Amino acid sequence: xxxxxxxxxxxxxxxxxxxxxxxxxxYVEVAAIAGEAARPHGLxxxxxxxxxILAQQPDGxxxxxxxxxxxxTRQRAHVVTRSMEARGxxxxxxxxxxxxxxxxxxxxxxxxxxxxxxxxxxxxxxAGLSPARLQDTAELLTGLxxxxxxxxxxxxxxxSRLRARQPRTNRG
Numbered sequence: 427x428x429x430x431x432x433x434x435x436x437x438x439x440x441x442x443x444x445x446x447x448x449x450x451x452x453y454v455e456v457a458a459i460a461g462e463a464a465r466p467h468g469l470x471x472x473x474x475x476x477x478x479i480l481a482q483q484p485d486g487x488x489x490x491x492x493x494x495x496x497x498x499t500r501q502r503a504h505v506v507t508r509s510m511e512a513r514g515x516x517x518x519x520x521x522x523x524x525x526x527x528x529x530x531x532x533x534x535x536x537x538x539x540x541x542x543x544x545x546x547x548x549x550x551x552x553a554g555l556s557p558a559r560l561q562d563t564a565e566l567l568t569g570l571x572x573x574x575x576x577x578x579x580x581x582x583x584x585x586s587r588l589r590a591r592q593p594r595t596n597r598g
Contacts, residue, residue: 463547486528
């Protein structure tokens with residue numbers, strides 16, 4: 427019988443650092459592969475990321491939220507928006523912080539095509555993992571992301587990576 431009165435110890439700073447280092451290394455590898463796969467489509471890695479984020483926002487997204495989700499400044503998100511507007515991939519509606527970014531039909535088709543082509547390149551790169559291992563990894567990363575987002579659930583516009591974090595206890 428399990429003793430529920432004994433709480434699990436909190437994650438140690440060393441373990442958290444190690445995990446963050448591994449996740450960061452995976453990001454670098456995935457970004458390099460995805461960026462290389464996006465290049466023949468005339469897109470930068472930043473534009474690919476922006477399109478992938480927009481694809482998760484069916485009603486469009488505000489410039490400030492889009493910037494936060496991309497991990498860039500509002501000014502950088504504005505530059506990306508203008509570049510993709512010029513190519514007919516997105517359209518901005520309104521002005522200022524309340525302006526929305528939405529897909530055009532061309533942008534939606536391009537993103538669907540990218541999902542297939544970039545996804546195929548990533549699948550090849552991950553071929554060394556079994557489907558069960560990939561599923562386990564996806565579940566673990568989903569849990570980690572949920573924990574990180576719960577820890578950053580305030581409404582501040584400051585990028586979460588710059589906000590000071592308080593020590594946490596294991597939420598189980």
